[in-house]
Amino acid sequence: MKSIHIQYFAVLRDLTKVDEEQRETNAETALELYEEVRQVFGFDFDSINLRVAVNDSFSEWDYKLKDGDKLVFLPPVSGG
């Protein structure tokens, strides 16, 4: 089991109702973790439509999770 810190923004946060959580997981990759929380919160977005950040940097979906990592799943941005 790894302990992963996850932050939620925008449309995802509207569904989770929390800004962040500390999640114990057996997921191996960022993608596996996304599919796990997607089930939990009922996200309707394929990972293809999102990006993932690990420890405050953009990362890849096949990133291998390490205990203590900080992840953010990023909906399409709309600043400016």
Add this chain to the structure above:
Amino acid sequence: MKSIHIQYFAVLRDLTKVDEEQRETNAETALELYEEVRQVFGFDFDSINLRVAVNDSFSEWDYKLKDGDKLVFLPPVSGG
């Protein structure tokens, strides 16, 4: 004889030492008038490098002068 009002700007005004003059002339066209004042004030610019305005609108060098016209010979602009 026609009476033409002429205004001078920038590099031309530095040579004429006057902002404007009322000139009695036999010149038929804007170009002939330019060549006349060019002699008088020693302008070193060919008409090809200047533009001419008649009665506050851009005009052509072959414009036929009429008594009472207001002319301006325009050095290359450098605003902005």
Add this chain to the structure above:
Amino acid sequence: MFLLSNNTLDPEEYIKELKDDSCGGYVSFEGWVRDFNEGKKVTHLKYEAYQVLAEKEAQQIIQEAIEKFDARKIKIVHRVGDLQISEIAVWIGATAVHRGEAFDACEYVIDQLKIRVPIWKKEYYVDGDSGWVECHECKKHIHD
């Protein structure tokens, strides 16, 4: 430099940081909150940012623009929180020795910011509906 601000943006203040006697051109862009978007009348909106990554990515964009276009100084300020119609959502200022470089740098920064910097906009409509912009692309529309 990149800044997130909870308060009304103040361009006159930001310009001071960009002043440079060797620069001949200064171009700025302001994104204003429009009263209409995609056919719906907007009453107000909200921006939120993933601050740490937004700062890193914006700083990276500024660096790219300076190198690509030989710009001298670039500053970005993005509003977060609740905004009313006609308020400034984002301000970008770019200086360069010549004006073409400043135009190119400023336009590059706003174009890249809109696709890369993790900031999200939620629009609130006259009919009481609201939604995170671009979420029609995610195949789901959120109703509060």
Add this chain to the structure above:
Amino acid sequence: MFLLSNNTLDPEEYIKELKDDSCGGYVSFEGWVRDFNEGKKVTHLKYEAYQVLAEKEAQQIIQEAIEKFDARKIKIVHRVGDLQISEIAVWIGATAVHRGEAFDACEYVIDQLKIRVPIWKKEYYVDGDSGWVECHECKKHIHD
């Protein structure tokens, strides 16, 4: 709208005239007095304008930019008289529904203004020399 001003330009004042709830993008350009031009150190400069024709030509350029790029409002203010280093020589503001239109309109206006509007710049140099800019193209350099 086009304005010639003998006093320090005040962009915050001009922007007010451009505010429009339906516009999402505002682009402005400022031309600043540089301390160097063509390898010579500049101490200050002077602009003069053929006012009536400058106003007509600038108004024509604004109209062209609005039509070509679907811009909403455009304003130009050009300084005349004596200017010091870093002062604003010209200010241009353009609004449009979308930002690309505002960028294109603003750049078109400054590009056209520089070649068409009868305004002239005289530079004064550290070495006591001075000259009307571009008059090297007229094959004569003026020394006061």
